[in-house]
Amino acid sequence: MSAPEAATPEAATPEVATLADLEAARERIAEQAVVTPLLTSPELSRKLGYRVLLKCENLQRTGSFKFRGAYNALASMTPEQRARGVVAFSSGNHAQGVAAAAEIFEAPATIVMPADAPAIKIANTRSYGAEVQLYDRYREEREAIGERLVEERGCTLVRPFDDPRIIAGQGTCGLEIAEQAAAVKLELDRVLVCCGGGGLTAGIALALEGRSPRTRIYTCEPADFDDTARSLAAGARLANQPGPRSICDALLSAKPGELTFPINARRVTAGLTVTDREVETAMAYAFRRLKLVVEPGGAVCLAALFAGKLEVGASETVCITLSGGNVDPSVLAAALERNPDV
Amino acid sequence: MSAPEAATPEAATPEVATLADLEAARERIAEQAVVTPLLTSPELSRKLGYRVLLKCENLQRTGSFKFRGAYNALASMTPEQRARGVVAFSSGNHAQGVAAAAEIFEAPATIVMPADAPAIKIANTRSYGAEVQLYDRYREEREAIGERLVEERGCTLVRPFDDPRIIAGQGTCGLEIAEQAAAVKLELDRVLVCCGGGGLTAGIALALEGRSPRTRIYTCEPADFDDTARSLAAGARLANQPGPRSICDALLSAKPGELTFPINARRVTAGLTVTDREVETAMAYAFRRLKLVVEPGGAVCLAALFAGKLEVGASETVCITLSGGNVDPSVLAAALERNPDV
Numbered sequence: 132m133s134a135p136e137a138a139t140p141e142a143a144t145p146e147v148a149t150l151a152d153l154e155a156a157r158e159r160i161a162e163q164a165v166v167t168p169l170l171t172s173p174e175l176s177r178k179l180g181y182r183v184l185l186k187c188e189n190l191q192r193t194g195s196f197k198f199r200g201a202y203n204a205l206a207s208m209t210p211e212q213r214a215r216g217v218v219a220f221s222s223g224n225h226a227q228g229v230a231a232a233a234e235i236f237e238a239p240a241t242i243v244m245p246a247d248a249p250a251i252k253i254a255n256t257r258s259y260g261a262e263v264q265l266y267d268r269y270r271e272e273r274e275a276i277g278e279r280l281v282e283e284r285g286c287t288l289v290r291p292f293d294d295p296r297i298i299a300g301q302g303t304c305g306l307e308i309a310e311q312a313a314a315v316k317l318e319l320d321r322v323l324v325c326c327g328g329g330g331l332t333a334g335i336a337l338a339l340e341g342r343s344p345r346t347r348i349y350t351c352e353p354a355d356f357d358d359t360a361r362s363l364a365a366g367a368r369l370a371n372q373p374g375p376r377s378i379c380d381a382l383l384s385a386k387p388g389e390l391t392f393p394i395n396a397r398r399v400t401a402g403l404t405v406t407d408r409e410v411e412t413a414m415a416y417a418f419r420r421l422k423l424v425v426e427p428g429g430a431v432c433l434a435a436l437f438a439g440k441l442e443v444g445a446s447e448t449v450c451i452t453l454s455g456g457n458v459d460p461s462v463l464a465a466a467l468e469r470n471p472d473v
Numbered sequence: 474m475s476a477p478e479a480a481t482p483e484a485a486t487p488e489v490a491t492l493a494d495l496e497a498a499r500e501r502i503a504e505q506a507v508v509t510p511l512l513t514s515p516e517l518s519r520k521l522g523y524r525v526l527l528k529c530e531n532l533q534r535t536g537s538f539k540f541r542g543a544y545n546a547l548a549s550m551t552p553e554q555r556a557r558g559v560v561a562f563s564s565g566n567h568a569q570g571v572a573a574a575a576e577i578f579e580a581p582a583t584i585v586m587p588a589d590a591p592a593i594k595i596a597n598t599r600s601y602g603a604e605v606q607l608y609d610r611y612r613e614e615r616e617a618i619g620e621r622l623v624e625e626r627g628c629t630l631v632r633p634f635d636d637p638r639i640i641a642g643q644g645t646c647g648l649e650i651a652e653q654a655a656a657v658k659l660e661l662d663r664v665l666v667c668c669g670g671g672g673l674t675a676g677i678a679l680a681l682e683g684r685s686p687r688t689r690i691y692t693c694e695p696a697d698f699d700d701t702a703r704s705l706a707a708g709a710r711l712a713n714q715p716g717p718r719s720i721c722d723a724l725l726s727a728k729p730g731e732l733t734f735p736i737n738a739r740r741v742t743a744g745l746t747v748t749d750r751e752v753e754t755a756m757a758y759a760f761r762r763l764k765l766v767v768e769p770g771g772a773v774c775l776a777a778l779f780a781g782k783l784e785v786g787a788s789e790t791v792c793i794t795l796s797g798g799n800v801d802p803s804v805l806a807a808a809l810e811r812n813p814d815v
Contacts, residue, residue: 168510174534174573189764192516231516251761419593422531422798424764456764460809467802 147295147390150341153302153334156203160303163202163235165191167304169311169450172421179436182448184317186308188331189425189456193227193255195381196304196331196454197291201228203300204289205236213238216286220244220273222380223252224428224455225291230261241286243276249380249426249459268383269373292330293388301331305338308450312343319346320447323403323432325454326350326359327382329391335452336398347400349441351431353377353407358386359395360402368392378407378462381428381455403441409434414463415470417453426458489637489732492683495644495676498545502645505544505577507533509646511653511792514763521778524790526659528650530673531767531798535569535597537723538646538673538796539633543570545642546631547578555580558628562586562615564722565594566770566797567633572603583628585618591722591768591801611715634672635730643673647680650792654685661688662789665745665774667796668692668701669724671733677794678740689742691783693773695719695749700728701737702744710734720749720804723770723797745783747776755779756805757812759795768800 170185188196205213216239219229226242233240240261244253245268257263266276281288290297312319322339324332332350339346350359355375362369370386377383387395410427413434417425425433432451435441443449512527530538547555558581561571568584575582582603586595587610599605608618623630632639654661664681666674674692681688692701697717704711712728719725729737752769755776759767767775774793777783785791 163515165513165515168512168529168532170510170532171507172534173505173507187510190510190512192514194762194764255761418766418802419597420536422536422766424760424766460760460806464802464806 147394148299148302148337150337152295152299153306153338156299157303157306159206160199160202160300163192164199166307167191169308174420181443181445182317183436184312184448184450185421186304186450186452187423188304188452188454189423189429193224193231194455194457195224195228195429196301197224197228198231199303200297200300200330201225201289202232202235204294204296205232205238207296208287212287216240216284217289218243218277218280218286219289219291220277221291222383223248223256224381224457226256227252227259227457229289230256230259233261234259239286241280243273243280245273249457249462251459252457255457292328293390295390297330298333298337298390300334302334302338304331304452305335306342308335309338309342312450317448319343319450321347321349321441321443321449323349323351323435323449323451325382325428325431325452326352326402327428328384328388329359329395330388331452331454332399333391333394336394340398348398350395350399350402351435352402352404353379353382353410353431354404356383357402357404358384360404362387362392363396363399363402366396379410379428379431381426382431403435405431405434405438405440409438411466412470412473413437414458414466415473418463418467419473423453424456424458424463425453426455427462429453429455489736490641490644490679492679494637494641495648495680498541498641499645499648501548502541502544502642505534506541508649509533511650516762523785523787524659525778526654526790526792527763528646528792528794529765530646530794530796531765531771535566535573536797536799537566537570537771538643539566539570540573541645542639542642542672543567543631544574544577546636546638547574547580549638550629554629558582558626559631560585560619560622560628561631561633562619563633564725565590565598566723566799568598569594569601569799571631572598572601575603576601581628583622585615585622591799591804593801594799597799634670635732637732639672640675640679640733642676644676644680646673646794647677648684650677651680651684654792659790661685661792663689663691663783663785663791665691665693665777665791665793667724667770667773667794668694668744669770670726670730671701671737672730673794673796674741675733675736678736682740690740692737692741692744693777694744694746695721695724695752695773696746698725699744699746700726702746704729704734705738705741705744708738721752721770721773723768724773745777747773747780747782751776751780753808754812754815756800756808757815760805760809761815765795766798766800766805767795768797769804771795771797
């Protein structure tokens with residue numbers, strides 16, 4: 132179901148990031164980021180009936196893939212720009228990524244976060260020395276707050292996904308996936324990516340376009356935040372309806388990114404969606420059997436496989452991203468309680 | 474402080490497992506076991522002041538390194554032996570390893586477990602199709618129960634550590650450590666190993682003796698179950714006093730193994746000990762920052778580093794084993810509650 136290449140006008144715009152940009156980003160982040168494992172799980176593969184590989188971005192520095200893009204963005208700035216400080220708006224993972232990168236560069240960081248973000252994300256962001264400004268997710272515009280800070284302080288706004296440096300940084304995850312699979316002599320039939328604004332998806336798409344072009348890519352989203360799935364089907368950027376809530380706090384962006392969507396429209400086969408209950412089952416399995424702490428938004432791909440959202444042949448190899456692990460213990464405990472036999 | 478080579482009479486006995494045995498074990502388990510990641514954590518390294526590598530055996534199949542030895546033991550048996558069934562006594566991780574291996578070979582398995590073993594370990598052992606027989610850890614002899622079953626049923630006893638096939642199987646973890654460190658061009662100055670009966674330590678010691686001979690090895694144990702630390706210092710196998718309890722259920726063996734101790738006496742520099750409180754702090758850090766589920770017995774090495782039990786230079790590289798992740802959520806929740814700021 133990939134959109135025909137010529138149908139989306141955006142496909143004609145020059146590429147926001149090339150494979151060379153991804154490679155440069157990898158060089159930049161190498162000293163500070165983790166080359167996260169592409170984990171096998173014979174037990175999970177046996178359970179699902181096909182080979183599954185887990186790209187464990189929950190094991191990335193700051194507990195999510197966001198450190199890749201954030202550090203790449205800050206490393207790409209001049210020392211003078213960094214000295215004036217950075218601002219980011221984020222539900223929590225980009226927040227931690229930017230805060231941790233700013234701490235390394237000794238740059239002042241102000242992070243605008245929703246007041247209902249997980250406590251662990253707010254606490255960790257502060258632990259990196261950032262100033263946190265809380266806002267009401269349902270009544271205030273985070274972009275406006277961020278832009279006001281830029282004006283007042285002369286600092287640089289580090290956007291969560293619509294930024295070529297961010298996309299290139301997240302793309303380093305895709306380079307690793309391609310190379311780690313090749314190192315164990317596996318061809319990737321499909322890769323599933325946790326999708327909010329589409330930055331990780333776009334980065335991985337660019338990497339695989341160059342390194343594993345026959346791999347089919349799928350996005351995974353919460354059921355009521357399926358803007359990317361619907362946009363991919365429609366061939367145009369559609370927004371989510373306001374109102375619904377989800378435990379997948381990392382994936383609640385309003386609509387696909389301006390820069391990320393054209394890339395994803397060209398390369399993503401289809402968008403999958405999962406319910407919060409399906410996500411909780413995946414989190415419980417990850418805790419009990421995989422021994423991995425995975426946050427709701429990081430568990431959507433595993434949830435999609437468990438819920439049979441994709442028909443996969445027995446000879447196929449499927450890679451899923453576990454994009455983050457910043458979950459409050461109480462949320463995980465609830466998931467475990469509701470899934471005693473997983 | 475390694476015991477002088479000639480001082481321990483056991484050192485003169487022929488080697489229980491050679492490097493070739495470890496390599497053969499690796500071949501045998503390759504299809505079923507996980508090559509667990511040797512994870513870097515720039516944040517943890519920064520916190521401790523030296524480079525730390527984490528050998529994540531909690532991510533091994535069945536949630537602990539024990540699957541390596543158990544599968545190697547069963548794969549080394551004849552089909553006829555396997556068909557008559559296997560018996561194991563274990564507090565839970567060896568239990569799961571043997572049960573999962575037996576399930577793969579379709580061999581009947583009976584596991585003798587203490588009634589106070591973590592619920593997750595009993596449930597998981599049963600989930601692999603094994604028959605579980607519970608006993609009172611403080612009043613009954615598990616060896617006697619196991620041996621009676623062997624007599625009654627003609628099945629094979631798979632010992633938890635005093636068995637060359639088990640030691641060779643656990644040694645595959647050491648082969649991986651040496652090769653994964655070499656792949657990222659790091660020399661291992663020290664390796665810390667979680668120690669109960671000493672099977673993992675002996676396996677890793679044999680691997681590093683051949684592959685990284687200048688690496689110093691340390692065991693880590695719970696404070697009141699420091700039989701290996703005291704035995705290493707004394708140059709002879711000493712038992713623990715009965716009475717004390719610890720949350721480190723995986724490491725409560727009575728004394729060092731008959732086969733494992735001579736190997737460890739020759740190769741281990743010293744034994745470190747940690748308190749349950751120090752273990753809880755390490756578990757909380759692993760959950761919140763590393764996004765890894767680590768059980769108490771699997772967290773003793775991290776606990777030893779946090780508690781400063783070892784003086785490490787800033788230029789050194791230290792590898793620690795996280796040997797298992799089979800922890801009941803309530804035990805982890807308690808550790809998190811008592812360590813809100815970790």
